[in-house]
Amino acid sequence: MTEAQTLERPVEAKTKYNLIDCDIHPSMKTPAEMHPYLSQRWRDHLATYGGHTRQGLSETLSHPRMVPEVSRVDSWPPSGGPPGSDLPFLREQHLDGLGIDIGVLVPLRFNASGQRHPDFATAIATAINDWQVGKFLEPEPRLRGSIIATQEDPENAVAEINRRASDKRFVQVLLPPRSIEPLGKRRHWPIFEAAVSHGLPISLHVGGVGGHQATGAGWPSYYIEEHHSQVQTMQSVIASLIFEGAFEHFPELKISFVEGGFSWVPAFGWRMDKAWAAMRDEVPHVKRPPSEYLKNNIWFTTQPMEEPNPARNLTDTLNWIGTDRLMFSTDYPHWDFDDPRYAFKVPLSAAEKAAIFAGNAVNFYGLN
Amino acid sequence: MNEMVRSLGNEPGLSTFGGIDCDLHPASPATATLLPYLDDYWRETFIMRGVDRMSLAMTASPPRAPINVRPDWKAASGFAGDTLEAVRTQALDPFGTRLAICNVLHGSMIMHSDDMAAALCGAVNEWLAREWLDKEPRLRGSIIVSAQNAELAVAEIEKRAADPRFVQVMILAQNDEPLGRRRYWPIYEAAARNRLPLCIHAGGSNRHAPTATGWPSFFVEAYVAQASIFESQLLSLVAEGVFHKVPDLKVVFAESGFTWLPSFFWRADKTWRGVRAETPWVTEQPSDIVKRHVRFTLQPVEAPLETDALARTLEHIDCDDILLFSTDYPHAQFEGTNALSAKFGETLAKKILIDNPLATYPRIAADF
Amino acid sequence: MARHVIAKVDELDIGKSKLVKVAGRDIALFNVKGEFFAIANRCPHEGADLCRGQVVGLAESDEPGKYRMTRHGELVRCPWHGWEFDIRTGKSWCDPARTRVKSFDVSVAKGGALAEGPYQAETFPVSIDEDYVIVEI
Numbered sequence: 047m048t049e050a051q052t053l054e055r056p057v058e059a060k061t062k063y064n065l066i067d068c069d070i071h072p073s074m075k076t077p078a079e080m081h082p083y084l085s086q087r088w089r090d091h092l093a094t095y096g097g098h099t100r101q102g103l104s105e106t107l108s109h110p111r112m113v114p115e116v117s118r119v120d121s122w123p124p125s126g127g128p129p130g131s132d133l134p135f136l137r138e139q140h141l142d143g144l145g146i147d148i149g150v151l152v153p154l155r156f157n158a159s160g161q162r163h164p165d166f167a168t169a170i171a172t173a174i175n176d177w178q179v180g181k182f183l184e185p186e187p188r189l190r191g192s193i194i195a196t197q198e199d200p201e202n203a204v205a206e207i208n209r210r211a212s213d214k215r216f217v218q219v220l221l222p223p224r225s226i227e228p229l230g231k232r233r234h235w236p237i238f239e240a241a242v243s244h245g246l247p248i249s250l251h252v253g254g255v256g257g258h259q260a261t262g263a264g265w266p267s268y269y270i271e272e273h274h275s276q277v278q279t280m281q282s283v284i285a286s287l288i289f290e291g292a293f294e295h296f297p298e299l300k301i302s303f304v305e306g307g308f309s310w311v312p313a314f315g316w317r318m319d320k321a322w323a324a325m326r327d328e329v330p331h332v333k334r335p336p337s338e339y340l341k342n343n344i345w346f347t348t349q350p351m352e353e354p355n356p357a358r359n360l361t362d363t364l365n366w367i368g369t370d371r372l373m374f375s376t377d378y379p380h381w382d383f384d385d386p387r388y389a390f391k392v393p394l395s396a397a398e399k400a401a402i403f404a405g406n407a408v409n410f411y412g413l414n
Numbered sequence: 415m416n417e418m419v420r421s422l423g424n425e426p427g428l429s430t431f432g433g434i435d436c437d438l439h440p441a442s443p444a445t446a447t448l449l450p451y452l453d454d455y456w457r458e459t460f461i462m463r464g465v466d467r468m469s470l471a472m473t474a475s476p477p478r479a480p481i482n483v484r485p486d487w488k489a490a491s492g493f494a495g496d497t498l499e500a501v502r503t504q505a506l507d508p509f510g511t512r513l514a515i516c517n518v519l520h521g522s523m524i525m526h527s528d529d530m531a532a533a534l535c536g537a538v539n540e541w542l543a544r545e546w547l548d549k550e551p552r553l554r555g556s557i558i559v560s561a562q563n564a565e566l567a568v569a570e571i572e573k574r575a576a577d578p579r580f581v582q583v584m585i586l587a588q589n590d591e592p593l594g595r596r597r598y599w600p601i602y603e604a605a606a607r608n609r610l611p612l613c614i615h616a617g618g619s620n621r622h623a624p625t626a627t628g629w630p631s632f633f634v635e636a637y638v639a640q641a642s643i644f645e646s647q648l649l650s651l652v653a654e655g656v657f658h659k660v661p662d663l664k665v666v667f668a669e670s671g672f673t674w675l676p677s678f679f680w681r682a683d684k685t686w687r688g689v690r691a692e693t694p695w696v697t698e699q700p701s702d703i704v705k706r707h708v709r710f711t712l713q714p715v716e717a718p719l720e721t722d723a724l725a726r727t728l729e730h731i732d733c734d735d736i737l738l739f740s741t742d743y744p745h746a747q748f749e750g751t752n753a754l755s756a757k758f759g760e761t762l763a764k765k766i767l768i769d770n771p772l773a774t775y776p777r778i779a780a781d782f
Numbered sequence: 783m784a785r786h787v788i789a790k791v792d793e794l795d796i797g798k799s800k801l802v803k804v805a806g807r808d809i810a811l812f813n814v815k816g817e818f819f820a821i822a823n824r825c826p827h828e829g830a831d832l833c834r835g836q837v838v839g840l841a842e843s844d845e846p847g848k849y850r851m852t853r854h855g856e857l858v859r860c861p862w863h864g865w866e867f868d869i870r871t872g873k874s875w876c877d878p879a880r881t882r883v884k885s886f887d888v889s890v891a892k893g894g895a896l897a898e899g900p901y902q903a904e905t906f907p908v909s910i911d912e913d914y915v916i917v918e919i
Contacts, residue, residue, distance in 0.1 A: 119861035261646035282625035655846030688864035
């Protein structure tokens with residue numbers, strides 16, 4: 047058997063940035079941080095009813111994690127409040143500490159798309175977007191924002207995208223993978239249309255509350271399973287986008303999959319290709335083998351880093367995916383954080399490093 | 415056209431002569447065919463209710479879909495494998511198959527009434543014994559059961575286990591709950607007690623969405639999602655400690671694909687290191703447990719065969735014991751008799767064809 | 783090999799840990815039920831500070847559904863990815879042969895004794911009446 051030790055794909059990526067982090071989670075000291083951005087009506091609603099989502103527990107994730115706030119133990123700000131809630135400490139520990147040139151905020155709190163009350167969902171999405179500007183984007187020029195949009199309410203999602211698009215500090219539209227229906231379905235296409243019209247990519251960060259069981263096999267018992275299921279959820283989103291023809295209809299559509307891993311991508315492409323070859327008459331609108339859309343329209347962030355044993359096996363994966371598809375992310379301050387200095391256990395060429403740690407993100411977000 | 419699509423089955427395979435085909439599908443019997451094998455209550459009420467005229471084909475396994483009927487194997491009925499003659503001349507003789515395990519994909523396994531499900535499963539098993547196993551000495555059977563009522567499943571296993579031609583228990587990939595959960599354990603204990611591996615075959619009840627993002631539009635998409643369900647089941651079996659509780663249990667994943675395994679191993683092993691205190695009975699990394707207890711039928715082989723992708727993937731899996739030969743007849747997974755790609759190499763091919771099935775199935779080894 | 787005074791005994795409560803920099807090394811010092819242990823501070827996985835990790839017991843099980851906590855306070859979970867290290871040996875629980883951190887010999891001595899011996903107390907003054915933690919490097 048031959049060893050594929052070196053990466054074959056040359057990558058062009060000249061940029062003024064050395065390190066772009068595509069996944070930083072901002073947090074709030076208390077929910078009251080939202081008050082300036084909510085009308086009295088929604089402040090009252092938040093205080094009285096809180097969130098109302100499609101799962102059993104109203105205030106927490108379905109499966110308790112193995113560490114408080116899903117976070118690195120060393121990321122709690124000395125000033126108090128949960129990890130990611132204190133900008134000076136986030137600067138010191140993370141942006142300065144690692145030399146991050148650009149950090150993309152991925153706010154997860156309140157999960158606007160998962161809210162069943164449609165007007166509250168819209169109010170929360172708008173408020174979180176304003177909060178990002180007020181708390182993080184104004185005082186810290188290295189940070190960029192994600193436009194929270196209500197996936198289950200495309201009309202209001204489009205309105206929010208249109209409202210934010212002129213603010214270039216917002217670099218993507220953020221949607222949750224777990225949804226009522228798979229993302230590729232046509233009722234979501236107005237969101238794609240709006241994103242493409244503004245030149246904004248869409249990003250899916252693991253999570254969401256769509257009301258379905260966390261795996262196609264049913265509700266798992268344990269966090270280790272729920273954590274793993276994020277991979278399968280990303281797979282179903284990608285299959286939906288491809289088989290519904292979203293990339294045929296919107297060839298400019300760019301989508302990144304954040305925190306869902308990437309080592310599964312090659313085999314998933316092979317499986318889709320084989321099934322498509324057998325049954326393409328069911329989906330004549332899908333003109334090309336599915337894996338080709340993976341190569342053209344889809345990006346993946348790197349965290350949590352894949353760690354095969356032996357480590358060199360990862361080189362095959364990188365070759366198969368293409369190092370132009372991968373964008374570095376830390377997931378700060380969450381527990382499965384990756385440190386850019388140590389995350390990759392296989393050698394990367396200078397060009398590959400430049401691409402993965404900055405260049406691909408520059409292209410994806412259009413940062414130059 | 416990309417590599418995968420070009421390569422579908424065009425490449426001459428290795429000889430499969432003398433092999434053990436671990437996944438062969440006789441056409442599912444028409445319901446009326448089962449009447450002689452039902453007791454008088456079910457026979458009479460089925461006729462009274464018109465059930466004998468109903469198709470019990472499953473949404474997850476439409477019997478006429480191209481993936482399920484290879485064109486050159488399709489009979490005038492639109493099905494394939496619906497006569498013993500067809501199975502002999504298409505599935506046994508051309509491959510030089512020494513023994514083949516019949517996995518009947520029948521809606522009996524997913525009926526909502528536990529009792530009706532058990533009655534129908536029993537009838538299918540009896541039908542298989544009388545109409546197939548009695549008539550063709552190269553055939554072996556899987557005891558099909560509905561997993562949802564473990565007590566009834568155990569009764570069927572105990573009853574059928576007296577017939578040594580039944581070599582495994584078979585359930586479907588998607589059930590009410592993930593298969594590691596304790597409600598299913600009596601089935602596993604009964605299987606192990608009778609030296610029967612548990613086969614988990616692609617397909618399922620569709621009582622909940624097959625993905626965490628909801629219902630895919632297309633069959634091709636749902637077919638792709640089957641592998642995701644298998645991944646969730648694999649981790650469920652490991653995390654719940656099934657192999658700790660039933661150490662003699664062997665599980666066979668059928669029509670699951672296997673090229674996704676390296677990615678599964680990498681993520682599961684890594685996450686286990688961080689969260690293993692949640693399931694302290696899991697004292698080994700998940701990949702080691704899987705390699706000891708779980709086997710995968712060969713088809714479908716999902717990797718482009720022109721490249722070294724399959725060879726590299728096998729090296730990533732790093733376990734020669736894990737694959738069991740299968741044609742998946744009459745499903746369309748390859749062309750001609752090219753079921754076993756030359757990429758496997760002669761040494762591994764022999765293991766896949768004979769050694770691994772013998773090591774997996776004590777009842778086959780006993781009279782081989 | 784030299785012996786370094788790295789802490790006063792009473793500055794580190796049971797169950798607590800502390801980073802000490804000595805002889806060019808970062809060392810995580812732990813007080814386990816009154817006994818002191820020192821291991822290299824840097825997690826071999828991605829470099830997190832083990833001194834910042836949660837000090838925990840060992841979760842064990844005889845069979846699924848049965849839980850047992852043993853060895854209370856004898857393991858540290860890396861503050862990032864939660865890998866458990868045995869504070870006594872520096873070995874990780876999941877992969878003790880290959881994933882481990884260096885463990886250092888630690889002892890406790892009276893300040894009076896230290897004044898006479900070949901000890902290095904670079905970081906702070908030693909007073910005769912108090913007890914000190916000594917590490918050998």
